[in-house]
Amino acid sequence: MSESNCLKLAKSIIAGRRIKRGDDLSIFLTAPLPELQEGARLLQDHFCGNHIDFCTIINGRSGRCGENCKYCAQAACHHTGIEEYAFLPKETIIAHARANEEAGANRFAIVTSGRALSGRDFDRAIETYEAMRDTLHIDLCASHGLLTRAQLRRLREAGVTSYHHNIETSHRFFPQICTTHTYDDRIRTIKMAQEEGFCVCSGGIIGMGETWEDRLDMALSLAELGIESIPINALMPIPGTGMEGRAQLPADDILRTIAFFRYINPAANIRLAAGRKLLPKNGATAFCAGASASITGNMLTTSGTTIKEDMAMIAKLGLTNREEDCHAVTGTCGAR
Template sequence: MKITAIDKLTDKIIAGLRIKRGDDLSYLLTAPLEELQEGARRLQDHFCGNHIDFCTIINGRSGRCGENCKYCAQAACHHTGIEEYSFLPKEEILRNAKANQDAGANRFAIVTSGRALAGADFDKAIDTYKAMHDKLTIGLCASHGLLTREQFKRLRAAGVTSYHHNIETSRRFFPQICTSHTYQDRIDTIKIAQEEGFCVCSGGIIGMGETWEDRLDMAISLAELGIESIPINALMAIPGTGLANRPALPAEDILRTIAIFRFINPAANIRLAAGRKLLPQNGATAFRAGASASITGNMLTTSGTTIKEDMALLRTLGLTNQNTTCTASCGTH
């Protein structure tokens, strides 16, 4: 059997090599997709075994966001008709978290609209996290924007162990999708979260008009940050947003991106997020070609796949969400 360049690279990564900025990565874009996916499968098997991590989210505060991210339905500058509401009651969030825990999810996150959660709403979030930490066993994640170090300390004290904060794209392309804050703002927030002991979940969106070089740059930047959970969202263009007319990415582009991210971040959880329904079998093939995690459930722009359906899918594929081997700490609780 012919040994390809991808086979050799896969062996080297398993032996300890890590792809770095400045390396020639053109072959990742030109290699046959099947070869790239097979290499990604081998890397996934080595670093994550048969474990698939499932996280769920609830939209804890919706709409009226003052930022101008072109992709986002919750930005006040867009007219999407999204439901608007203030921070949800603690009892409602707790009920949702318990249902997700009982269904088998590994982790539960509250996400909120806005540049940063602050004031009375942040106090409500802390109270809610404390209640979940006291009453439930599911891992807790938060996604509340550009927080301060003191806020991160309060989140940790309340029992939150993971923080989600995407870099979204490359540094070069970021100003094309947002000007109300900077790429560096996001990097600084991630570094503070890591310094305060959080496992950071950070990825981005593909299909916004960026180049393949932008996608490679994003993957390298996440590797340089030591990110352990990387959600890959394929843009689901929402009417009324600044990217409403962007065409959907072909499945082959999404699958190649997933495989590339596995090569550049071999030990991370590469997580399916928005756009799963654009993939064959709602992402089933991706779970054996680089993706070791997924957002699940019926929230936001994810696939709408229920946890029960995803658990059944894992059994069909011979996989499990009971972590025994994965080296990424964001895949545990």
């Protein structure tokens, strides 16, 4: 049996080719999904070995956000009944981080609602990160919106190694989901974070009404930015938001997206995020066809999976989240 065009493309990427804007991308939309996944698995094996990176999240400040992102339960313009609270006490956050570290997670992130964390809340975040840096071993990630360079520098000095800031979708489609800030605002923040030495985690949401071309454009934009960790969220429509009532994506659409993100960003961590429950076996098939990472535990406003369940899942698949147990890691996908 002759090898598929997808497998040939994957082998050319391993040999050094990179997918660029302007290339013919039709194969990603027309190839049979199993063939596309076969190539994605080959790329994952080469660049990521058998390593799966698990990150965990705590919602450090909830609700009352002044931005109007249509998908978000925390926007003040939406009426979702979400719990609202100010920045959590340092002791509460550290206790969650310690529990996640003991459960085996690779990294821990504080995320906060709002355009940008500032003032006394930002100072509290810095104090919390410094305490975690000094008492824990888990890698620290932050997600605090459109920060200034000075704020990003303070985070880095406090022990944070990764900064999360999604581009969400394509440049073309972004104004359809948010008008209180721009796509270019997000790109500026990402580039500043990279310049300050952060590993940047940036991806987006699919299923908001964008086209397949928008999804491909997002994958290319992330490749051009050199993003190392790419969370792919499948929209879980939340009552009261601007996406209420939108149909959920079929599993095959999510799996196809994960697969072609691997071809376009071969050495990145392609990270399962919201919407894992829409996938077969809670994402197990995705871990074998392009996804090399996941958010685990209780995720923000969408249902999550426990760390224990995820550890058992990847063990059955012959995968590991322990760097010392990993083989054949040749890219940036592995534990940092």
